[in-house]
Amino acid sequence: MVAEHSSKNFGITLRVWRQAGPTQPGRFVDYQSQDLNPNMSFLEMLDVVNDELTRKGEEPIAFAHDCREGICGTCACTINGKPHGPGKGVATCQVYMRAFRDGDVVTVEPFRAAAFPVIKDLVIDRSAFDRIQQAGGFITARAGSAPEANALPVPKPDADLAMDAAVCIGCGACVAACKNASAMLFVAAKVSHLGLMPQGQAERDRRVLAMVGVMDAEGFGNCTNQYECSAACPKLISHDFIARMNRDYFTASLRAAVKPASSGASGGA
């Protein structure tokens, strides 16, 4: 286990948001983090700080993390005011210490949004995203009922575009970056992914109405076209999908208003 590219090690001042629990007040606390290797990840730097705190008998900084390769969407730090910190198209766990210089003061806080209450220190509650998904972020297809996969061709451009939206990792950076704490990019990504697939047509109207309904009820704000969401997105999902969702929402609302619905009372044997 030999350090490679052993360029000179350095130190920073870490200014971290500490908050003991959801109802307690929080504050920034400074820690010195020395002997940093530029090839360390940002979270590895926090690991080292936490080990030092533990040895001193202090409580380590709680932070959310899991896969550490930018795909699970668990990590969620705002670093120097930017959700997921410096760098484009990366999650917090993909920030490396080479992005900082000796003597820097680095501010770390949780993603801020009323719909994402702080649980402790840098850990937030994003269960609102799950509730939006549960309202309609799916295609109903029970196991065992699926037709042969190649019976339904999907034009490659549609599948590719659907994939561009489907790469969302559900981290919430879009919400944290938005001055309105809007979840439109997150919701639009799922609405667009499923709406672009022929499989997703049967539930298309219901899906967009239900997901947007829960999104509003959860307290996320509206979109005012600043596109900070796309800029902060670790997967660089395009804000064009928001326009697509708005079109879907509009047509679904119209259809819901004018389309006669079955009473459901007369059929059956």
Add this chain to the structure above:
Amino acid sequence: MATLDSKIPSGPLADKWRKHKTEIKLVNPSNKRKYEVIVVGAGLAGASAASTLADLGYKVKNFVFHDSPRRAHSIAAQGGINAAKNYQNDGDSVHRLFYDTLKGGDYRAREANVHRLAEVSVNIIDQCAALGVPFAREYGGLLANRSFGGAQVSRTFYARGQTGQQLLLGAYSSLSRTVGAGLVDLHTHSEMLDLVVVNGHAKGIIVRNLITGEISRHSADAVILATGGYGNVYNLSTYARGSNATAIMRAYRRGACLANPCYTQIHPTCIPVSGDYQSKLTLMSESLRNDGRVWAPKNPADRLKAPGEIAEQDRDYFLERLYPSFGNLCPRDVASRAAKRACDEGRGAGESGLGVYLDFADAIKRLGENGVRERYGNLFDIYHEITAESAYQTPMRIYPAVHYTMGGLWVDYNLMSNIPGLFVLGEANFSDHGSNRLGASALMQGLADGYFVIPYTIGDYLAGQKPGSRPSADAAEFKTAEDEIRGVTTRFLASKGKEPVSHFHKRLGKLMWEYCGMARTKQGLETALQKIPALREEFQTNVKVPGSGDTLNQSLEQAGRVADFIDLGELLARDALAREESCGGHFREEHQHPDGECKRDDDQFSHVAAWEYQGEGRAPVRNVEALNYEFVKMSVRNYK
């Protein structure tokens, strides 16, 4: 001694599953809602099982330690999922997928299980496509394929380099649908800390809420564990940091046999270790070996040179040289050991000497940079993030790393452990990959178990349980289990030690990698078996767990998990020592062919070793289930 009845149905191989499905007991639709099933975990296996069982009408409770079921580590699988669709018209079939998987596993899996896996593989693709998984497509709109290691056909379906993510989000969408409809009771931030066994049957679990610290009891008619693999016993691995073996180890201590723990997979193409602070190793998908060529310098003197300065004739494309018919696409265990040998010969690249090159220069010549970007762009981006190097300009430097565990809780053909009512799915069980898993088969197995096997086999068990007969969570067994858990938590928090949990995890990991890694010896394993108990003792007296038990306390979570890893590490070494042969991911230096390939001993070891707990401080019992091959002849794997 536990009885290990594999319950493999009789009859011709290709008819076993069909016949079994028509013969096992069914639960009447109006009775299904009277049964409660606990599913622990929400990766591919857990999420697909929970939603499918809920759709069938069972009452399902799903527990995940993450903040959302979408975080499960299946999400990180990159390359693809195998299925015997034969869309490429290149000679694939259910039998070939079966045979490749069995051979890839070095003939240490059950024939019947593997054949069933190959059979349902085609249904998985249908199901995932129906859920809207945006698989890669050809211009005609039909599904595209690529090739993976250990196969001579293209049967791998994929969604860029994020196939696991897309399949998991598909399963998560079904889970979300059933949660939204009130069919699944989802508990997030909830870690299973014990299995409750009542009258010999698994009837519930004890859970700690990671946010509030609350410990609760949950009873059920059956318990399903889909909690993933135990690769983090090595500390550094491609697993997520949270991946742990706690659920399977707690079940083991309650009597469930743990099978073949020494079968661990070391993946050949990972980004090498860079320093002591390192928390994680990152995989570079096997799919890269479709177009990348693996090489090391021929001459040890060249190993510190920039790769561009090493002339073509001074490069050793060792996989192509050693395995001409499979070339760069030989199985993972074979490729990993070949890379290790090159490095052991002093030809490893970089300062550490632990690295070989994965070179795309030829692919870029053939496909153009954009062609390569379209196939692997996100992987090249990940590589760049971590190393600050562009693999379009210079070859990737790679080294093997722990990636998957084939061992796990023992299950029969119905995926039920030796504790009736306890089912184990996905990577948490031992069942389908033998001693080495082929690429793109983990996703296949997770979804096969959850979507297409457990919905049938759980009925066979539940039909024998009277509706409403499940014990109440007030039963004495629940109280005892809960008290024990509280005791463990209190002891950790009261410990007066000095070192953080990570200190012990790192030491365990180094020990495991050194003595139970890619090459194992009798002497090394015996050393491990002396050092691990000493480490355990030091852990118990010198660990420091700050904070309290009634809030989010990540040190406390880790302490429990590392305690389980220490016990598992010891069991792994014990299993590796007892298996006096080399097979797949288990390589004993004493047992090799002159060319360095695995030398199996089919007379002595064509069996599953299932370890049975005997109490603290007592040696576990090694039970044996013979592997009876009726249809395939065990032979020496040959990828040359």
